[in-house]
Amino acid sequence: MMRFNLKLETASFGDDRSERTHHGALGEAFLFWGNKMANTKCRRSLIGKDSPSWKGGKYINDSGYLMVANNSHPRKQSNGYVREHILVAERALGKSLPHGVQIHHYGDTFDNGKMILCQNQEYHYLIHTRTKALKECGYAKWRKCKFCKEYDDPVNLHINHIPPYGWNIHHQDCESEYEKIRTAIRRKKRNAFKGLSN
Numbered sequence: 001m002m003r004f005n006l007k008l009e010t011a012s013f014g015d016d017r018s019e020r021t022h023h024g025a026l027g028e029a030f031l032f033w034g035n036k037m038a039n040t041k042c043r044r045s046l047i048g049k050d051s052p053s054w055k056g057g058k059y060i061n062d063s064g065y066l067m068v069a070n071n072s073h074p075r076k077q078s079n080g081y082v083r084e085h086i087l088v089a090e091r092a093l094g095k096s097l098p099h100g101v102q103i104h105h106y107g108d109t110f111d112n113g114k115m116i117l118c119q120n121q122e123y124h125y126l127i128h129t130r131t132k133a134l135k136e137c138g139y140a141k142w143r144k145c146k147f148c149k150e151y152d153d154p155v156n157l158h159i160n161h162i163p164p165y166g167w168n169i170h171h172q173d174c175e176s177e178y179e180k181i182r183t184a185i186r187r188k189k190r191n192a193f194k195g196l197s198n
Helices: 084-092 123-136 170-198
Strands: 008-011 020-023 028-033 036-041 058-060 066-069 081-083 103-105 115-120 158-162 166-170
Touching: 028 115, 066 084, 081 084, 084 115, 103 123, 115 123, 166 170
Parallel strands: none
Antiparallel strands: 008 020, 020 028, 028 036, 058 066, 066 081, 103 115, 158 166
C-alpha cells in the first residue's frame, strides 16, 4: 500500500458558510461546507463507459467527421478518438494505413463509402484543386491566377513551385499590374512620411 502526504488547503470567499476546505488524494476529494462533508470521485476516474456523459463512444467533431473511441489506435487524437473513415479504410485494406497516406472523400459529404486513398498530402491537394477547377470553370486542368482570380489554361500561366509555401500561379500581365500598383502605394507612403518629417 502506498502512502501519500496530503495537503490541507483552505479558501475563504467572504462569509463563514462559504469557507471550504479541500483535502485531496488520488481519485477522492473531501469537501467541507460548514458542518457538512461530501465525498466525491474526481473526474479522472470517470472516463469511458464509467462517465455520466458517455454517449456510446461516438461523436461528430467540429469539422464534421465521425469520431470513434479507440485508445489503442496509433492515429488516435489526444482525447482517445479516431476518425471513423480511417478505421473503415483499414478494415477494407486488412492492415493499418501506411505513414503519410491521406483519405480523400469525394462528394459533398464525409460519406465513408466514397473514399480515395492518396499516397501523400500533395496528391490529396491535387485532387481538391482539380475538383474545384472542374466545378468552377468546367476544366479540371485549368488553374486560378492568384491576382485576377480567373481560371485559365496552364499554358497561359506562370507556375512556380515554392516548397514550403506551395504553388505560385499567375498571369505575367497580372503580376506586372500588381507590382505597379504596389510600387505606387509604397512611393505615396514614402512621400507622405518625408512630408511629415520636414
